[in-house]
Amino acid sequence: MAKVVLISGSPRKNGNTMQVLGVCKEEVEKAGLEVDLISLHDKSIRSCIACYKCVGSGKCSLDDGLNEIIAKVRPAEGLIVAAPVYFGTARGDLMSALQRIGMVSYNNDKFLSWKVGGPVAVARRGGVSSSYQEMLMFFFINEMIVPGSTYWNIIFGKQPGEALNDAEGINTVRRFAQNVAVLIKKLN
Ligand SMILES: Cc1cc2nc3c(=O)[nH]c(=O)nc-3n(C[C@H](O)[C@H](O)[C@H](O)COP(=O)(O)O)c2cc1C
Numbered sequence: 001m002a003k004v005v006l007i008s009g010s011p012r013k014n015g016n017t018m019q020v021l022g023v024c025k026e027e028v029e030k031a032g033l034e035v036d037l038i039s040l041h042d043k044s045i046r047s048c049i050a051c052y053k054c055v056g057s058g059k060c061s062l063d064d065g066l067n068e069i070i071a072k073v074r075p076a077e078g079l080i081v082a083a084p085v086y087f088g089t090a091r092g093d094l095m096s097a098l099q100r101i102g103m104v105s106y107n108n109d110k111f112l113s114w115k116v117g118g119p120v121a122v123a124r125r126g127g128v129s130s131s132y133q134e135m136l137m138f139f140f141i142n143e144m145i146v147p148g149s150t151y152w153n154i155i156f157g158k159q160p161g162e163a164l165n166d167a168e169g170i171n172t173v174r175r176f177a178q179n180v181a182v183l184i185k186k187l188n
Contacts, residue, residue, distance in 0.1 A: 002076075003076040004036070004077065004080060004184070005080075006038065007040065007079070008041070009083035009091045009093055011091075012160060016162060017084050020122055020173055024173060027174055027177035028078070028181050032185075033078070043093070045094075047092075062100070081119050081120070082119070089130065090134050098138040102138055102141065102142055105142060115145070116147065116187065119136055119153060121153065121154050122154075122156075123154075123156065128155075149172045
């Protein structure tokens, strides 16, 4: 069965980002695909240290749990990532994870190519578009296929739970997750 990996970049175990990914999970599973939901809340993901030891080795030289995430992402058909917005940008740990996953893919078997997915940005008010675009850079430089939705994948909410009250945002993400599943099924 095709699998979609979902990565939450929030330090909150059950924060808005996780709750929004819960909606994605629901839709992807409804479409008959398998989901692997990963949270960075219990991890501390370092930035790439530019050692280039990933070249040819297929893994990252840093031992902080990222290789275990890569092992789940590599065989999956889809990848959806979601981040809380911090000072107008996607949270650092999530971007660090994406940059290192990208380096390992690019310098080895390009396992990210043709995966279907995209980003979701969650914030109280400001910086959602820039964070969404920031994360899109990762998808497009890695030959990934990003379906659209009825709006961009941006959700508003501050305290955990508030994001689920953003009806337009939730509907957009729901449709996006459906489109990820539709596309994976068409491609496979
Ligand atoms: C360090 C920090 C910086 C933040 N910066 C922004 C920001 O630039 N714009 C915004 O709208 N919300 C900002 N927020 C609020 C969070 O994006 C918002 O509470 C979000 O729902 C958190 O998602 P989570 O519950 O999944 O962690 C910030 C929160 C923190 C802790």
